[in-house]
Each structure stands twice: as C-alpha cells, then as structure tokens.
Amino acid sequence: MDLPRVSLFPLLDATEPLRKRAPIVDENGKALWDFMVIIPNLRKRPQIRIQQTMEDIHRILSHFGDDVVFAELNLALNLLWVSIRPIAGIRFEITEALRTSIPDARLVSHI
Numbered sequence: 001m002d003l004p005r006v007s008l009f010p011l012l013d014a015t016e017p018l019r020k021r022a023p024i025v026d027e028n029g030k031a032l033w034d035f036m037v038i039i040p041n042l043r044k045r046p047q048i049r050i051q052q053t054m055e056d057i058h059r060i061l062s063h064f065g066d067d068v069v070f071a072e073l074n075l076a077l078n079l080l081w082v083s084i085r086p087i088a089g090i091r092f093e094i095t096e097a098l099r100t101s102i103p104d105a106r107l108v109s110h111i
Helices: 047-063 090-101
Strands: 033-038 068-074 079-084 106-110
Touching (some): 047 068, 047 090, 090 106
Antiparallel strands (some): 033 106
C-alpha cells in the first residue's frame, strides 16, 4: 500500500472529505495516530507570511522523516492535520517544534 506523503498545499475546497484522504493504517495494517494543530488567523495573513509558514511546517515535519505519514494544511480552516506512526510522545514533540517557529500554533485535538 502506498501511503500519502506530506501535502502542505493550502486547501480551499477539498473534493473528498479528509476521512477519505488521510490514511488510518500504515503499510502493515497498524493503526496510525492523528492530531490537529490550529494556527489562528493564518488565512488572513499576507501571502508571503502564509508561504513562510507552510515552508516552516514542511521543514519541521520533514525532520521527523517517515514517522509523519500524512499532513494537510487546510487554509480555509487554519488547520493542520497530521497522521503519524504510533510512537509515544511524538505528537507533542512535533507540536513543540511547530510552536518554536510558529508561536501561535496550538494542539487542539489528538486521537
């Protein structure tokens, strides 16, 4: 099974619901973990600032390598969805790394 790679393009109108795009299991059938990060007012910022934030997100998530299976930034909702391999504490490591570059990023939900 080919898992989706990190996608950080701003989504203004997704054609399929996220539940159909985001993987729920890895290539071995093991359940993945998900969490959401909200970045308040991101869509209202100048385009150059949005682009810089997207580059920061990509750089940070890339640091975690294959542990991050899927990521999607929904600019309309100011919401970053991340699917990860089940590794204790990784969602908090990722969130703290994001907050280092994007101080107003907030973990809003994790499953």
